[in-house]
Amino acid sequence: MRSSRRTIFLVVLILLACGCLGMLFGQKITGASDNEIRDDLRTFSSVYDVVEQNYAEPVSADKAIYNGAIPGMLRVLDPHSNFFDPKQYALLREEQRGKYYGVGMQVGPRNNKVIVIAPFAGAPAYRAGIRPGDVIIAVDGKPTDNMSTSDVADLLKGPKGTTVRIAVIREGSEKPLEFSVIRDEIPRYSVDVHFMIRPGIGYMHVSGFQETTEHEVQEALDQMGDLKGLILDLRQNPGGLLSEGVGVADKFLKKGQVIVSHHGRSSPEKIYRAPHGNNGRDYPLVVLVNRGTASAAEIVSGAIQDHDRGLIAGETTFGKGLVQTVYPLSENTGLALTTAHYYTPSGRLIQREYAGVSLYDYYYNPADNDNNANKEVKLTDSGRTVYGGGGITPDVKIAPQKGNPFQDRLLIKYAFFNFSKHYMALHHTVDKGFNVDDAVMQEFRKFLDEQKIAFNEAELKDNDEWIRGNIKAELFVNQFGAQEGLRVHAETDPMVLKGLDLLPQAKQLADNARKTIAEKSAGTATASGAKVAANQNQ
Template sequence: MNPEKRRLLLTLTAAILCCSLLGGVFGSRVVVASAASEGEVADSIKRFTDVLAVVERNYADQIDSETAIFSGVIPNLLHTLDPHSQFFDPDSFRQLRDEQKGQYAGVGMQIAPRNGNTVVVAPFPKTPAYKAGLRPGDVIAEVNGEAMDGLNVGEVASRLRGPAGTQVKIGVVRRGVDDMLNFEVTRASIPYPSISSSFFIKPGIGFIRIDRFNETTGKELDKALADFRKEGLNGLVLDLRKNRGGLLSEGVYVSDKFLERGKTIVSHYGRSSPERKYKAKRGNGGEVFPMVVMVDCDSASASEIVAGALQDHDRALIVGTPTFGKGLVQTVYPMGKTAGLALTTARYYTPSGRLIQRSYDDVSLWKYYSDPCSDKYEPRTDEVKLTDQGRRVYGGGGITPDVRIAETKLNEFQVTLWRSYSLQTFAQEYTLQHPKLEPNWEPTDVVLEEFRQFLYREKVEFSEADFSENADYVKRTLKREVYVSAYDLHEGEYVKHTLDPDVQKALDLLPEAKELLESSGRLIARQ
């Protein structure tokens, strides 16, 4: 390692070590009883550099100090504080900023690992990849003449990305085509929207799916609601399932759109962070309609802020499963020009005073992250608070929904279909054989039989009973995959959500959401 890079690594490690030891400057939770003195910090840093020097000189094999520090020392140091403080090396910090900004420079397609290769899941609509003719299922074999064999998805993605306006040559292997296909694609600034779906799921009933909270979420929500208003909005299903959070400011903005002006949305404070309350600045302008918010065990952070605020003020009916319980505030501190430290500085509390954060004391990281989605998990109920109407809600373990909707679990046959990529591969073959899909295409019994024969050819193990019992699921999922392959990802997502049994259950609960809203109105009138 050259001296300049070594100095950078030691400086970064020293800075993070100072943060973790001093605590009073940045952190809300420390592992020492009082702040360490400057001399103790200096001694700790010296011991660390001495240990590193001994390891570099004497370890049996040659070591990569950069990897050892970025992937070993720093993550383990931060994990002694809490599960969510983390260090971002240059690559991960750049990816974090791209996600927060809601755009990146590249070709515009979703890729994923499959059978040891990197394949195109789907090109995003109207992007260079889409216009060039790349298709779902294409195996990325070469980028600028370099073979992609043995590279992981992140390494392939880094080669596809580059400054807008530059060109990249992509070689792909396509099922049913003998020779490798070559595409020359001009990179562009690609929007990375946080709202993946927004449409009328029933006359007058809107559906909005927010995947993450980034810098464009508020603008995207404004546009979605404005489009709904043109035709008349009488109810809304807001889907926050699998949304693990993002920017606090955007979570506050989303909540603001549905609450009365002046209502508290969230507050946070920590050992060295004074209390700050966020209130609805603009408010809903008197526009109210029944609203159901869908959550699950992967809904976290900003998602829980939105769900908690709307629940505490009796503005929406929260349905699904208990949320993750991530209520720690991370402040991102730049470490030089290309790296960053996300350090916990405070805790979130809902308007009723509920702590969102689940306990992480005396549990392993694996248990902490896996518990909320386990079948036996139940959130705490000992911290009881009241909503504006006096309904009981619970703190210290995420957001407990008003109505439980058990998450639909995949059965063994369905898992087999996904693990073998049978649904996607069949859809890709089908659309190649039927390039002009008829309007409002539906998977008929004939298509279902074609899929059955496809499974036999691909040597996917299943029984006739498996196939018969899962016929509805196969039709529903095949329709989504065929629409992705024939049209684009947006069309596929539309099909997925309109056919989702849990979304249908949420729609059935809109009358209950209306009753909640009317009860809230009567309470305000009495006051």
């Protein structure tokens, strides 16, 4: 009986989704349409009953419905409409809120074990003394053998103020270590690193757009003070909440400027304007983007580009111009349904083509979006040409730096991560003034030999700067937390360094745009005045 009730509930979910589809396609769900839906639901129920009773193995209703029927139905619409089962929906809300309750550390798989990648600076795990590289062997007495990373992560989470016991194996320790850690609220920072990369020049990386992002960006700008230039890094930013994208763009535009507009079949056009503006802080701005820059991150990039506020540099972005509305459903599930298209201030729809493209190819093998021959042409405020479709085309293209076989070998073997564990076991600490000198490089050579990672002196010489940067970054993660490691990486990132070189060009772009717009306004005013005078003479 319980199974029957559950099946009925799942079929009701299908009905709800079908109703949404009817709205999307503009069908009038009355009369014959009602009969058609009832017939389709009866057919679905019959098929499910046959499968449940006769399939060679027991059938999981969750797998058949949550992972099969509903997602399959949504996939025929577009790649971004999606159904969330209870666990997925809880994770979505956690990401949107920008916080969770746990111990505050990133864990991951290594050699069939779950290890600590990095504790977050100041979090309970960090304060307790848990370090990167610690192998988690038990949580609250439960051995982690054969557990997945997500299983271990779930055990580490729990109500604020509760205690969790974590047993680890650490290199250099003869026996396992056990930590009693009190869970706390852990923020998921979307501004994961910001600092003054040069005198007067700020750097900020925004990893996503959640409920706290606008506030985090404002705090970062306030902390950096009177800026003479800014590198805004939106690489690998998959987007998030539209409202937060609007709030971030507001920090860089003039009050009243259009940031984005959207409309769909059942929703009227809505235009979002900068509610506050940048209060005249027009410092040079370079925005770094790549193929992983999507959705709300493209809204910010598109608004800055269309208003000639800053220079967009890097690769053509992903190209997601669809807006999803998340509908909460029964039993803690949710439906993310595409309800509108969004347009940049110049009127560009940047959504890339998905008809006839597999879901895998859509996400992981994007077509060449750099050919502008057949793209929609629009103009920025100053009259520069920009293109719709297939993402945001950067003003300055910067090809991503590709690794060589030696670099790939070190990364695949986790050479830097493992060396940092080894180094800290011997030396125990590093300070903020630490740099990778020849003595450290000699230790690294010896470590590679011990780990049987092949190398020759020519490879070490040719990759010397890259190696030193990665060693320092991993040691800083170990000693000071993940944010300091990200800072070290940013300081030596070739694209970030190129962005610094582009700041004068960004200033020239904005200055020229202001001049052009002023001249156009003056010309319009003169023409209007002449027309009035002519009318009076008549």
